[in-house]
Amino acid sequence: MTNAMPPWDGNVAKARRLQTELAAQVRLVDDYPPLKHVAGVDVGFEESGAVTRAAAVLIDAQTMAPVAEVVARQATRMPYIPGLLSFRELPALLQALSELPQVPDLVFVDGHGVAHPRRLGIAAHLGVISGLPTIGVGKSILVGVHEEVGPHRGDRQPLEYKGEVIGCVLRSKDRIRPLIVSPGHRVSMATAPELVLAFGRKYRLPEPTRLADRLASQRGTVRR
DNA sequence: GCGACAG
């Protein structure tokens, strides 16, 4: 792991400069290893936002069955600022990831990869500082425009920003609102959507993110 | 200057 997360000092301009530096380290090439285990990570909040709750789920790439689950809690350090999401959620996410019994071969992150103003969404940021292959799976667009996407699972359209393709809008399920998929690190622009389709089928979200999402938001658990 | 704006 290269850098750790710098403490939040309220300096937005400085944070943006750091993103630009780290974005230069992103590698959009498929050099991830054979997939034995993949992980899904997501963040939720407790105590009206005072506590950040990060969840990591390790999944067997063959059976798609969960092998391990981890929940890490940390005091929330900064507010949500569009474009700077990783500075708020990465600390807890890194802790949860480090507590998994096995290092995953690929990580699905809830949020964007390079589909970001400075090409460093939370998935790309996590990839660069952990060195792990990552893919960003978002539910809505931060930046970029695209043409209408076909109605069936697998249909897609490139997401463009300032004349460049930064990701793809992918229909993961017939007639269901498409996902915004973009590579984070060590995965190519073309492979990212294929992996999302490969790890999902009956739900809108791919299994790794769906399970992490449930864990992070307290849902799949006892709640009344 | 006026909006837009991942989770």
Add this chain to the structure above:
DNA sequence: ATCTTGTCGC
């Protein structure tokens, strides 16, 4: 993200 029940549709 979070506050929240039932309800419409595949």
